[in-house]
Amino acid sequence: xxxxxxxxxxxxxxxxxxxxxxxxxxxxxxxxxxxxxxxxxxxxxxxxxxxxxxxxxxxxxxxxxxxxxxxxxxxxxxxxxxxxxxxxxxxxxxxxxxxxxxxxxxxxxxxxxxxxxxx
Amino acid sequence: xxxxxxxxxxxxxxxxxxxxxxxxxxxxxxxxxxxxxxxxxxxxxxxxxxxxxxxxxxxxxxxxxxxxxxxxxxxxxxxxxxxxxxxxxxxxxxxxxxxxxxxxxxxxxxxxxxxxxxxxxxxxxxxxxxxxxxxxxxxxxxxxxxxxxxxxxxxxxxxxxxxxxxxxxxx
Numbered sequence: 550x551x552x553x554x555x556x557x558x559x560x561x562x563x564x565x566x567x568x569x570x571x572x573x574x575x576x577x578x579x580x581x582x583x584x585x586x587x588x589x590x591x592x593x594x595x596x597x598x599x600x601x602x603x604x605x606x607x608x609x610x611x612x613x614x615x616x617x618x619x620x621x622x623x624x625x626x627x628x629x630x631x632x633x634x635x636x637x638x639x640x641x642x643x644x645x646x647x648x649x650x651x652x653x654x655x656x657x658x659x660x661x662x663x664x665x666x667x668x
Numbered sequence: 669x670x671x672x673x674x675x676x677x678x679x680x681x682x683x684x685x686x687x688x689x690x691x692x693x694x695x696x697x698x699x700x701x702x703x704x705x706x707x708x709x710x711x712x713x714x715x716x717x718x719x720x721x722x723x724x725x726x727x728x729x730x731x732x733x734x735x736x737x738x739x740x741x742x743x744x745x746x747x748x749x750x751x752x753x754x755x756x757x758x759x760x761x762x763x764x765x766x767x768x769x770x771x772x773x774x775x776x777x778x779x780x781x782x783x784x785x786x787x788x789x790x791x792x793x794x795x796x797x798x799x800x801x802x803x804x805x806x807x808x809x810x811x812x813x814x815x816x817x818x819x820x821x822x823x824x825x826x827x828x829x830x831x832x833x834x835x836x837x838x839x
Contacts, residue, residue, distance in 0.1 A: 585804045598769065599804050602795035609796065627802040659676070666669060 573611050578620055579604060581634050591634065708735075708816045709800045716767055716775070716789040726788065728814050730762040732838045735810045736786070737803050739770040740778035745807045748825035749782045755831065756785035760838045767791040768798060768806050811837065 579593035584600045592600045592607075603624075610620050624632045636642045712723045727733045736752060738745040756763055765786035767775045775791075792798055801810060802821075811820040811834060819837060822830050 598795070602799060605794055606796055606799045627799060628804065659672075663669070 573615075573617050573620075575604070575607055575611060578607050578611075578617060581621070582607075582624060583632050583634055585628060585632060703802055703818050703821050706818050708810070708812050708818055711797060711800060713766065713790040713792065713797050716765075716772075716791050722764065722788055722790050724816060727762075727764070727812060727816060731760050731814055732819075733762045733764055733812050734834065735764045735766060735801065735812065737766050737768045737792075737798060737801075737806045737808045739768045739806055740774040741770065742768075742806050744825040745778075746782065748807055748827075749785070751826045751828070751831050752785040753783050755834065756787070758835070758838060761834070762787045764788040764790065766797065768803075769793065769795050 576593060579600075580591050582592040582603060584590045584592050584595040584597055584603075586597050586599045587595045590600075592603050607620060610623060615623070618637075621633050621637060625637060630636060630642075636645060638646050708724070708727070710724045712721050714721055734755065752763065752765075755761060763786045765788070767789070769792070772791075798806075801808075805823070807825050809822040809826060809830075810818055811822075812818055820833065826834075
């Protein structure tokens with residue numbers, strides 16, 4: 550019985566995850582792209598000519614079957630990393646992504662050894 | 669232990685100062701320098717009179733091509749127009765004008781009044797082609813060679829200095 554329930558749950562959630570992988574939400578991409586001609590606005594927030602064009606291109610890229618990351622790569626290639634709000638994981642940005650985990654590990658270790666010494 | 673704490677505090681302090689320094693001195697304006705020496709994308713764009721298409725192969729025939737994005741509604745395009753007219757007389761350079769999000773009738777009026785400097789004239793009705801070239805506002809011009817490499821990109825109207833710069837490159 551338990552096994553069946555687990556199997557059912559697995560199928561249910563895996564179906565969800567596959568569906569999530571397949572569909573690319575254009576609004577999510579618009580929110581993560583910077584409007585280069587606006588002041589601190591995303592493509593989603595802006596009605597500028599530039600934003601309208603980018604929205605059309607994003608739609609075309611989705612129709613071509615490009616993934617979310619491929620669309621960000623395409624935009625970064627044309628306009629530089631600045632256009633993407635969420636920085637991509639590459640050699641230049643690696644420190645930005647890895648540093649919080651390093652600080653967390655070292656901080657935890659430091660606090661642990663500090664408390665142990667006090668005891 | 670005290671020593672380690674001091675070192676860590678000093679490290680964090682220097683790190684924060686370093687981040688502030690880099691962030692405050694960094695130029696956040698859109699910069700085209702990363703595009704120099706990059707290859708232009710393959711493209712196929714409809715001619716202004718809808719009679720044929722221009723492709724990357726048309727560019728490969730010329731030593732140098734200046735792709736200029738313009739529109740009749742764009743005031744800075746009028747400012748740079750005399751420079752484009754001067755450049756159109758240079759034999760080593762082909763001008764490809766891409767009319768951007770414009771009405772055909774108004775674009776024709778613009779060219780008949782100010783002169784047509786373009787050897788090849790195309791149009792980008794919805795602006796999608798402009799994204800392929802990393803254009804975010806007009807006028808913008810891209811100087812490329814026959815290998816389709818970007819030699820120079822000019823954001824905004826071409827100035828007298830830009831003209832001299834182009835002449836130096838193509839001659």
